[in-house]
Amino acid sequence: MKYQIRCKKCGKVVGDFATWFQQDQQCACGSTYAEVEYFDLPSFPPQAKETDSFQDLYFDFLPIEKRENIVSFGEGMVAIERWAHLEKAAREAGVNCEVYVCRNDQNQGSGTFKDISAALAASVLKEQGVKDYCLASTGNAGTAFATYLAKAGVHFTQFAPSFMDDDSTEAIKRVGQKVVLSKGGYGDAKAEAAAFHKEHKVLISGGNTDPLRIESKRTLVFECLRQMGCMPTVYMQAVAGGTSPLAFEKGFRDLLAMCSEKNYTLPRMVLVQQDECDPMVTAWEKATAAGFPEGWEQQYEAKKNMHTRIGILTAANPGNYPLVAPLVKRTDGTFIRVKEAELPEYGRRMLQEQGVLMGPASMVCYAGFFEALRKGTIRNGDKVLLNTGEGCERSQWFKKEVLG
Ligand SMILES: Cc1ncc(COP(=O)(O)O)c(C=O)c1O
Ligand SMILES: [Zn+2]
Incomplete structure (x- = not known):
């Protein structure tokens, strides 16, 4: 073992x-x-290898026992690119920094950063002979798990909020898996998934701290070293539950355990939410204003009257805030709010400057970079990593808004 x-x-x-x-x-x-x-854990980095699967490259660093159980569509080995137009925007704001973008939109399974979670889950479920699985998701995790579990021969049911986009429902049905649309929001879908799990004894994905998701996502730390040659000093992401920042921290601890080089530092975590669903930002602002009193991380409220159109980022009740916010504080990071109404404009900017268009949840992170510049969060000498989580294949409505 x-x-x-x-x-x-x-x-x-x-x-x-x-x-x-x-x-x-x-x-x-x-x-x-x-x-x-x-x-x-073997010493890092792994032997150089031509592969298109993160499970293949990082096999010795993942909880799978036999390579023959790897389920893969060639995911996880996505490019981390330097984007010159973002560095130029920083210079214009008086900041000299390097800006890297992790191109999860190019993941091979379903084009999001959920593909690596789903791939490792599929491999482990296959190894353990599990035949049924379920989870609640706003769309990206559901589509990724449906795709990978179909390949592993595991029946899968996704519980989705009523507003999940039709593109995701179709993608899940296309691979022969099931979707149960709730009449309510993401919280209701989660409750329905939990009831299904209990009643039918079907394994359920364990949410934001699920070891399967954390172990796969933590490989981004290794990819930073492999591709950038260093750790970023700032990590940015659109946040909903906060799996990815927690995974980055776990990967960082594993890295320290494997490397003789001990002077790596965790990047400042700068997490972004759109103003139409920003419960973590609101809680953080209150804690900051109050000077982080004892127990501050337990002080948060669910967002009421939510009108966001970004179905993927609709975690109104930020149950994971007590874990994520202390990590943000420990790294001297922050939470940032962007205006949802401005995202199509940012979409046009990305398209014009880079020839790339991503989905709205990724645009929250991209817009967050400009907001971070305005707020003075990015400093001279920083190496900023934008962990953009999705392409726009399943967000046709957003594409239309951007293209007019
Ligand atoms: C594209 C995209 N960005 C961001 C998030 C938020 O991820 P996390 O669970 O790490 O907060 C998700 C998932 O919900 C996502 O699919
Ligand atoms: Zn215990």
């Missing part, structure tokens, strides 16, 4: 994924928050 799963609450070792699944993805203490730890 390469790894074991340890409970983050009581510290007890749970076992491997076989035990984890048998125990309904819970420690005996009742906690569902657990982490994978490896017995013997």
